Amino acid sequence: MNWLDICDLNEINPLGARIIAGPKGDIAIFRTADDQVFALDDRCPHKGGPLSQGLIYGKRVACPLHSWQIELDSGEAVAPDQGCAHRHEAKVENGRVLIALQNVATPAACA
Amino acid sequence: MKKLKLVMVGNGMAGVRTLEELLKLAPDLYDITVFGAEPHPNYNRILLSPVLAGEQTFEEIVLNDLNWYAENNIQLMLNRKVVSIDRKKRLVTADDGTTAEYDRLLIATGSNPFILPIPGKDLAGVIGYRDIADTQMMMETAKTHKHAVVIGGGLLGLEAANGLKLRGMEVTVVHLGDWLLERQLDATAGRLLQQSLEDRGLKFLLPKLTAELLDNGEGRVCAVKFKDGDVIPADLVVMAAGIRPNSDLAEQSGIACNRGILVNDTLQTFDPRVYAIGECASHRGIAYGLVAPLFEQAKVCANHLAQLGFARYQGSVTSTKLKVTGIDLFSAGEFMGAEGTETITLSDPIGGVYKKLVIKDDVLVGACLYGDTADGGWYFRQIRENHNVSEIRDHLMFGENAIGDTGHQGQNKAMSMPDDMEVCGCNGVCKGAIVKAIQEHGLFSVDDVKKQTKAASSCGSCAGLVEQILINTVGGAADVKPKSEKAICGCSDLNHGQIRKAIREQHLISIPAAMTFLNWSTPNGCATCRPALNYYLISTWPGEAKDDPQSRFINERAHANIQKDGTYSVVPRMWGGVTNASELRRIADVADKYNVPMVKVTGGQRIDLLGIKKDDLPGVWKDLDMPSGHAYGKSIRTVKTCVGSEFCRFGTQNSTQMGIDLEHALFNMWSPHKVKLAVSGCPRNCAESGIKDVGIIGVDSGWELYIGGNGGIKTEAGEFFVKVKTAEDVMEYSLAFLQLYREEAFYLERTVHYMQRVGMEHIKKGVLENAEQRKALHERLLFSLSFEQDPWKEQLAKPQLKKEFDRIALLELETHA
Numbered sequence A: 001m002n003w004l005d006i007c008d009l010n011e012i013n014p015l016g017a018r019i020i021a022g023p024k025g026d027i028a029i030f031r032t033a034d035d036q037v038f039a040l041d042d043r044c045p046h047k048g049g050p051l052s053q054g055l056i057y058g059k060r061v062a063c064p065l066h067s068w069q070i071e072l073d074s075g076e077a078v079a080p081d082q083g084c085a086h087r088h089e090a091k092v093e094n095g096r097v098l099i100a101l102q103n104v105a106t107p108a109a110c111a
Numbered sequence B: 001m002k003k004l005k006l007v008m009v010g011n012g013m014a015g016v017r018t019l020e021e022l023l024k025l026a027p028d029l030y031d032i033t034v035f036g037a038e039p040h041p042n043y044n045r046i047l048l049s050p051v052l053a054g055e056q057t058f059e060e061i062v063l064n065d066l067n068w069y070a071e072n073n074i075q076l077m078l079n080r081k082v083v084s085i086d087r088k089k090r091l092v093t094a095d096d097g098t099t100a101e102y103d104r105l106l107i108a109t110g111s112n113p114f115i116l117p118i119p120g121k122d123l124a125g126v127i128g129y130r131d132i133a134d135t136q137m138m139m140e141t142a143k144t145h146k147h148a149v150v151i152g153g154g155l156l157g158l159e160a161a162n163g164l165k166l167r168g169m170e171v172t173v174v175h176l177g178d179w180l181l182e183r184q185l186d187a188t189a190g191r192l193l194q195q196s197l198e199d200r201g202l203k204f205l206l207p208k209l210t211a212e213l214l215d216n217g218e219g220r221v222c223a224v225k226f227k228d229g230d231v232i233p234a235d236l237v238v239m240a241a242g243i244r245p246n247s248d249l250a251e252q253s254g255i256a257c258n259r260g261i262l263v264n265d266t267l268q269t270f271d272p273r274v275y276a277i278g279e280c281a282s283h284r285g286i287a288y289g290l291v292a293p294l295f296e297q298a299k300v301c302a303n304h305l306a307q308l309g310f311a312r313y314q315g316s317v318t319s320t321k322l323k324v325t326g327i328d329l330f331s332a333g334e335f336m337g338a339e340g341t342e343t344i345t346l347s348d349p350i351g352g353v354y355k356k357l358v359i360k361d362d363v364l365v366g367a368c369l370y371g372d373t374a375d376g377g378w379y380f381r382q383i384r385e386n387h388n389v390s391e392i393r394d395h396l397m398f399g400e401n402a403i404g405d406t407g408h409q410g411q412n413k414a415m416s417m418p419d420d421m422e423v424c425g426c427n428g429v430c431k432g433a434i435v436k437a438i439q440e441h442g443l444f445s446v447d448d449v450k451k452q453t454k455a456a457s458s459c460g461s462c463a464g465l466v467e468q469i470l471i472n473t474v475g476g477a478a479d480v481k482p483k484s485e486k487a488i489c490g491c492s493d494l495n496h497g498q499i500r501k502a503i504r505e506q507h508l509i510s511i512p513a514a515m516t517f518l519n520w521s522t523p524n525g526c527a528t529c530r531p532a533l534n535y536y537l538i539s540t541w542p543g544e545a546k547d548d549p550q551s552r553f554i555n556e557r558a559h560a561n562i563q564k565d566g567t568y569s570v571v572p573r574m575w576g577g578v579t580n581a582s583e584l585r586r587i588a589d590v591a592d593k594y595n596v597p598m599v600k601v602t603g604g605q606r607i608d609l610l611g612i613k614k615d616d617l618p619g620v621w622k623d624l625d626m627p628s629g630h631a632y633g634k635s636i637r638t639v640k641t642c643v644g645s646e647f648c649r650f651g652t653q654n655s656t657q658m659g660i661d662l663e664h665a666l667f668n669m670w671s672p673h674k675v676k677l678a679v680s681g682c683p684r685n686c687a688e689s690g691i692k693d694v695g696i697i698g699v700d701s702g703w704e705l706y707i708g709g710n711g712g713i714k715t716e717a718g719e720f721f722v723k724v725k726t727a728e729d730v731m732e733y734s735l736a737f738l739q740l741y742r743e744e745a746f747y748l749e750r751t752v753h754y755m756q757r758v759g760m761e762h763i764k765k766g767v768l769e770n771a772e773q774r775k776a777l778h779e780r781l782l783f784s785l786s787f788e789q790d791p792w793k794e795q796l797a798k799p800q801l802k803k804e805f806d807r808i809a810l811l812e813l814e815t816h817a
Helices: B013-025 B045-052 B066-071 B132-144 B155-166 B187-199 B248-252 B291-305 B376-385 B390-396 B431-441 B446-453 B463-477 B496-505 B511-517 B529-540 B554-558 B581-593 B614-624 B655-666 B727-744 B751-758 B760-767 B771-785 B791-797 B799-805 B811-816
Strands: A004-008 A016-022 A025-031 A037-041 A055-057 A060-062 A069-071 A087-093 A096-100 B004-009 B030-035 B074-077 B082-086 B091-094 B099-101 B104-107 B111-113 B126-128 B147-151 B170-174 B203-205 B210-215 B221-226 B231-233 B236-239 B243-245 B261-263 B274-276 B281-283 B319-321 B329-333 B342-348 B353-360 B363-370 B422-424 B487-489 B492-495 B568-570 B598-601 B607-612 B636-641 B675-680 B694-699 B702-707 B719-724
Touching: A025 A096, A055 B529, B004 B013, B004 B099, B013 B030, B013 B291, B045 B132, B045 B155, B045 B463, B066 B074, B082 B248, B104 B291, B126 B132, B132 B155, B132 B236, B147 B155, B147 B231, B155 B170, B155 B187, B155 B236, B187 B203, B187 B353, B187 B363, B221 B236, B261 B274, B274 B291, B291 B463, B329 B376, B363 B376, B376 B463, B422 B431, B422 B463, B431 B446, B431 B463, B446 B463, B487 B529, B492 B496, B496 B511, B496 B529, B511 B529, B529 B727, B554 B799, B568 B614, B581 B607, B581 B614, B607 B614, B614 B791, B614 B799, B636 B655, B655 B675, B655 B694, B655 B727, B675 B727, B694 B727, B702 B727, B719 B727, B719 B760, B727 B751, B727 B760, B727 B771, B751 B760, B760 B771
Parallel strands: B004 B030, B004 B104, B030 B074, B104 B274, B126 B236, B147 B170, B147 B236, B170 B203, B261 B281, B487 B492, B636 B675, B675 B694
Antiparallel strands: A004 A096, A016 A025, A025 A037, A037 A087, A055 A060, A060 A069, A087 A096, B082 B091, B091 B099, B111 B243, B210 B221, B221 B231, B319 B329, B329 B363, B342 B353, B353 B363, B568 B607, B598 B607, B694 B702, B702 B719
């Protein structure tokens, strides 16, 4: 896997997110209360809302436009909504946030 | 640790709901065994009537299928009736010899139909109406036989009669009382109901006392004989003359019973290891036969079974609804009227409408509606919340007048809506989809409907309609709690009022502290509770509680309004709607520099720059060099003004200056919801003071203050609050009211809804009656505001806050990789 170094963990607020200007559009990188990080394309499967701007709780984010709830680890919308945000691998190593971009075609990106 | 053993006797709605609640609270505490006398998993008993009427199938009304029991590791013993409880050995035994030991026992045996003790009661073709077997038997009989007699003109009897008629039988309803549904309706409404059921082909005999059921010679019923000697043919007799709590098992095992198993406020019986719930239990002398109270009991019982030990059941006010398609009937509370009560009646027998409201000591205590039940839910809420209705008494009869007046073609009667009509204009949900979801998923509350269908989950203007549809579909089982009684969200059982109180009394000053003290069930809440908690903390403990930006909606974090494409709109403050050439020039320059796609004048008398990228926000703020307009927050928005006495030939007061002063005073005020003010210089009211949270109208002799106006989803005219003489008074009274609202309202409750909840009297008492109290409120608001500063300036001044607006470039990184 091709890991890219993004930033220091503490450059993302706990329960916060930052935007990475990716090669194919914005990627949202989220930090949970227990310092896990997750990366999703910054587009809600509903109407393309910027998930990075949503409110984060547990391992979910609520889209700022219409409050769809998206699971950070899978990108899946929580029922009754259906849809999936494109996911990228992300991890923290030695206090640095790393991500590995997944192509849209990679089946692992969406269950 | 070895798990405790929980045995449940009875597999019905109340019992299974208790298990569901228990599994939410303590999923691993018990090994659970359930005994059910029927061969079916838990189904929605209140929907037996639609099954009989052919509107639904049995499969559709199953609430928990067999998989549910398996997934939750519940040992399910179907077709096994428990015949004894040995409380010493803590052992139950079923009719087939199966035994199970328990540490805790939950008795949920429900009720039995009351079978009249008359000759012939044991003949074939004589049944009660209680379960799916009875329903199936009725459906079979209808295929081969003609005459049906239903004994009992209550809810169940009428629903059975209606269903049998629809299945092709000739049906006669025999009733002992003087009118139908005498426990739900008064005489007038009962007769109207009888009329419309007769129009559908049902026959009625009342008051009539049944004496005997006659044998056809082969052990099957063939006729009903009455005390007065009359005889009518009957191939099927349905006894629907009431239910009796099924407490035999408990009684045999020595547990105290008196028309039901006696339970205390924790649903515990006289044996502390044994709980009882549902129709078999008698709480403070009442055995409830409706679903809504049973669900409340379930919650409390589960709380104690889970060893939390703080919930308490104190009885329920109930409402009922007849589930016969096309007949509109609703009653709640003490609708009969007794000593010390007053009644208001509207009677239109030709139009088929009858309404009766019962009032006691200025509080609505009962309602009985026939023909037009659109306001049933609203009356029910008034009854449960004990509102003082003296001020709205003259129009109380006309209900909430518009359940929601935008987004659904002005429709306010769910009953008359066709299935394909849109109810929720935000999410495009039709009535049929809502009804289907309610039936198929066994929903009982508006929140359940929201979760399942998304209806009413955005702007909420259709929540009243959804509530009506719910009531029409599940009747008295609908859980239509007011916000003041509802849990804040799925993260806690506490309601907004309890949370506010705890934060104040326990001096809680951070979200983690509040969540720990209040036993939050999730580690960091959700998008519903966190913003509310954050507001409660900072408004209760200004200067002590630290604002948590991560618990705010993006608009209040970015200090701009997010748009559909993820860009933002920026509205700089123009005090009182007054601007000047240099501000306008700067706005124009910003529009040019940042290629702003749209510049628009707002309804709040200022200018909106739309389509700004998030990264550009700090630059825009800097170049504008104007304060934030807070057009994005649950906060003070604007103070709209007219030109007033300075220029206008009609103006009586300097409304413009008054507005500017108020806006300066309230700058940076966070509030439960958005707050808008207006000041007009004369009663022509050009600033539209009548639809603002605080509307001020200048008159020659001073100023009139109106509060609780709203121009949004549902237009609400403000109510006259007080008349004062001076501009200083306007300031003090307005700020004092707003502080009271800030301290007492629930998060996302506009002033109008706050006012409706607590009542105008309460607000007048808090602000008008006592000058010291008013000054103290005023002072507290000023103290609170002393900690706030212009958020745009603050963001620009603190680089660590600016981080939020920078995006991380990845392109060059990728070339390295």
